[in-house]
Amino acid sequence: MPRFLVQTEAILTMDPARPFVPGGALAVEDGRITGELSAPEASAAGGPRVDLGHCLALPGFVQTHLHLCQTLFRGLADDLDLMHWLRERIFPLEAAHDGASLRASARLGLWELARSGTTAFMDMGTVRHGEVIGEEIEASGLRALFGKALMDVNPGCPRLREDTRQALESADELARAFHGRGGGRLRFAYTPRFVLTCTDDLLRESFARAGALEGSRWHSHASESPGELEEVHRRCGRRNVTHLAHLGTLSPRSCLAHCVHLDDTEVGLLRDSGAHVLHCPSSNLKLASGIADVPRLLREGISLSLGCDGAACNNALDMFTEMRLAALVHKVRHGPTAVSAARVLEMATLGGARALGWDGEIGSLAPGKSADAVFVNLGRAWNPSAPTGPDEYAGAVVYSGRPENVDAVLASGEWVVRGGRVERLEEAAVRAAAGDALRALRARAAI
Numbered sequence: 001m002p003r004f005l006v007q008t009e010a011i012l013t014m015d016p017a018r019p020f021v022p023g024g025a026l027a028v029e030d031g032r033i034t035g036e037l038s039a040p041e042a043s044a045a046g047g048p049r050v051d052l053g054h055c056l057a058l059p060g061f062v063q064t065h066l067h068l069c070q071t072l073f074r075g076l077a078d079d080l081d082l083m084h085w086l087r088e089r090i091f092p093l094e095a096a097h098d099g100a101s102l103r104a105s106a107r108l109g110l111w112e113l114a115r116s117g118t119t120a121f122m123d124m125g126t127v128r129h130g131e132v133i134g135e136e137i138e139a140s141g142l143r144a145l146f147g148k149a150l151m152d153v154n155p156g157c158p159r160l161r162e163d164t165r166q167a168l169e170s171a172d173e174l175a176r177a178f179h180g181r182g183g184g185r186l187r188f189a190y191t192p193r194f195v196l197t198c199t200d201d202l203l204r205e206s207f208a209r210a211g212a213l214e215g216s217r218w219h220s221h222a223s224e225s226p227g228e229l230e231e232v233h234r235r236c237g238r239r240n241v242t243h244l245a246h247l248g249t250l251s252p253r254s255c256l257a258h259c260v261h262l263d264d265t266e267v268g269l270l271r272d273s274g275a276h277v278l279h280c281p282s283s284n285l286k287l288a289s290g291i292a293d294v295p296r297l298l299r300e301g302i303s304l305s306l307g308c309d310g311a312a313c314n315n316a317l318d319m320f321t322e323m324r325l326a327a328l329v330h331k332v333r334h335g336p337t338a339v340s341a342a343r344v345l346e347m348a349t350l351g352g353a354r355a356l357g358w359d360g361e362i363g364s365l366a367p368g369k370s371a372d373a374v375f376v377n378l379g380r381a382w383n384p385s386a387p388t389g390p391d392e393y394a395g396a397v398v399y400s401g402r403p404e405n406v407d408a409v410l411a412s413g414e415w416v417v418r419g420g421r422v423e424r425l426e427e428a429a430v431r432a433a434a435g436d437a438l439r440a441l442r443a444r445a446a447i
């Protein structure tokens with residue numbers, strides 16, 4: 001891929017060495033960033049040029065907790081708490097997936113992710129047809145760690161469980177088929193769903209396997225809602241994160257979604273182990289789970305990043321909604337500076353890349369990194385703004401940015417969105433296939 005320049009209004013790099021370049025251009029060659037040119041350097045430079053002079057460039061967003069299998073379920077499980085939401089709706093709906101409906105669900109989610117500037121993510125997967133998710137991620141041009149939800153306990157919905165051995169073997173098979181595929185854009189993560197759907201053996205064994213696979217992660221949910229916590233205590237005799245520590249499953253390869261309800265000991269366990277907390281404020285509010293104590297976790301130096309969770313509990317998959325909420329929700333209890341816009345933007349980019357172990361490749365716009373960038377037009381009519389410095393730009397993106405402001409997206413140096421159009425997924429076809437698949441799936445699930 002030959003060298004080209006992308007002219008911008010400004011670049012917010014998230015690279016401490018050169019955080020902000022007003023009026024600059026991004027130089028891209030062979031899928032990688034070769035440098036940021038200042039305004040005078042950019043005007044003097046020759047070669048092919050893409051003019052996005054009306055856009056702010058920033059690193060592609062990194063979402064660390066998603067469920068592509070649930071995109072079709074948007075609007076089918078509203079106004080429920082976590083355990084009713086899971087047992088009455090989500091488990092039966094996931095159990096009713098076939099390969100075709102899972103493919104339609106993944107495509108719809110990938111369309112929304114690309115359109116709104118997410119270029120990398122981690123997906124929890126579902127129990128069956130995991131290869132479909134891998135194939136669709138590869139075809140989308142995006143980058144992801146993905147897994148299959150490991151569940152060997154599920155008395156209320158036995159169709160959505162496997163034997164321990166079977167769950168681990170099919171995960172290993174997916175790891176062999178997909179880890180490193182797509183020129184390294186795909187990685188496999190071991191994803192035990194949560195303590196209540198897993199035996200201790202499955203939790204321990206999956207953690208060991210994630211450790212044996214270079215670049216993998218161990219991805220689970222923990223301490224999300226009061227009802228879940230009570231059940232964990234009844235079954236294990238311990239609090240949730242304490243139980244995970246007791247099993248030896250906390251380390252820098254552990255990525256735990258939510259962590260809303262922690263005691264002091266558990267905050268210490270997360271801090272000392274180097275585990276990552278995946279903060280999902282929309283999902284936590286919508287399922288009435290609670291509000292994670294993010295200011296405290298940040299003070300303790302715990303790794304924090306953001307995810308939309310799923311379309312059935314959010315109900316959007318765009319990072320703008322999540323960033324805005326993450327910046328707003330903690331101010332109520334902790335004051336206006338508790339979590340600043342700049343801090344949230346860091347969680348949405350470099351923080352996410354660190355959690356995924358991909359910060360050598362993505363998360364900031366720096367020479368040598370993969371050219372994964374989002375170009376945001378902040379002058380659009382519904383929320384025009386005219387920021388002048390890095391903090392004002394961060395505020396404009398976090399507090400008034402919307403997915404519709406995304407003009408273009410680069411992933412591994414390729415334009416996956418141009419002029420607001422997703423290049424590899426045709427919107428009308430994706431939506432039509434999703435509608436057809438959903439009708440058939442609802443009939444199978446009788447929901």
Ligand SMILES: [Zn+2]
Nearest residue numbers: 067221257309
């Ligand atoms: Zn989740």
